Amino acid sequence: MAALKIFEVSKAKATENINLKLRVLREYVAHGLPWKCNRDGEVIRDSETGARQLDFVPKNELAFAKWTTDTSKEKRYCNCDHNISEIISRHGAFSSHGPDSLKSRPTEHAKAKALFKAIKKTEADQLAKENQKDLLKQLKAEVSHLEAVAQEEGAYVVEALDKMAKMEKQVKDLERALSEAKAAHEETVKRMTVVIASKDVEISSLRKQFAEKFGLRPVEEGG
Secondary structure, eight states: OHHHHHHHHHHHHHHHHHHHHHHHHHHHHHHOOOBOBOTTSOBOBOTTTOOBOBOOOOOSHHHHHHOOSOTTSOGGGSOOHHHHHHHHHHTOOOOOOOHHHHHTOHHHHHHHHHHHHHHHHHHHHHHHHHHHHHHHHHHHHHHHHHHHHHHHHHHHHHHHHHHHHHHHHHHHHHHHHHHHHHHHHHHHHHHHHHHHHHHHHHHHHHHHHHHHHHTOOOOOTTO
C-alpha cells in the first residue's frame, strides 16, 4: 500500500513536471521564443553579424525529455542562466525525465506534439522577422554611407568648381594683360616708326642744306 502511494505521488510529480514544461512552451508560442542573454538580461549578439540568437527550446520528444532548469545536467538542453531564472520565477523549476514518460501520457503527449509544430513555426517566423530587421539595418547603414559619400563628393565637386572658376579668371586676366601689352607694343612701334620716318626726312634735309652750302654733291641715301 505504501509502495503504491509512493508510486502514485511519483507519477503525479512526473505529470506535473511535464505539464510545467508544456506551460512554458505555450507561453513561448504566445509571446515569442526567448533570445540568448547574459546574466544581466542583455541580448547576446553574433560577433560578426550582430544578429540575435534564439535560446534553447525543445522541438521534439527527446529534447523535451532532456530539457531541464538544472544547469548541472547537460548544458545543451538548458536555457541560458537569465532565461532559466525567468522560467523558475514565473513557473517553477523542472527536471529531465525518461523519453517514455511523455508517451505514457496520451493527453500530454498530444499537447506536446502540437506545441512542437507551433514552436517550429514560431521559430521560423521569428527568425524571418529578425533577418528582415538585420537587412533593414544593413540597408540603412548603406544609405547613410552613400549619403556621407555623396556629401563628401559634393563638397569636393564644389571645391573643384571653385578652383576652376578662379583658374579661368586668372587665364582671362592674363589674356587681357597680354592683349593690352600687345596693343601697347604695337602703339609704341607705330610711334617709333613715325619718329624714325620724321628723323629720316630731317636728316635728308640737313644733307641737302650741307651740300648746297659747301658746294658738295649730296650723298645719295643708301649710296
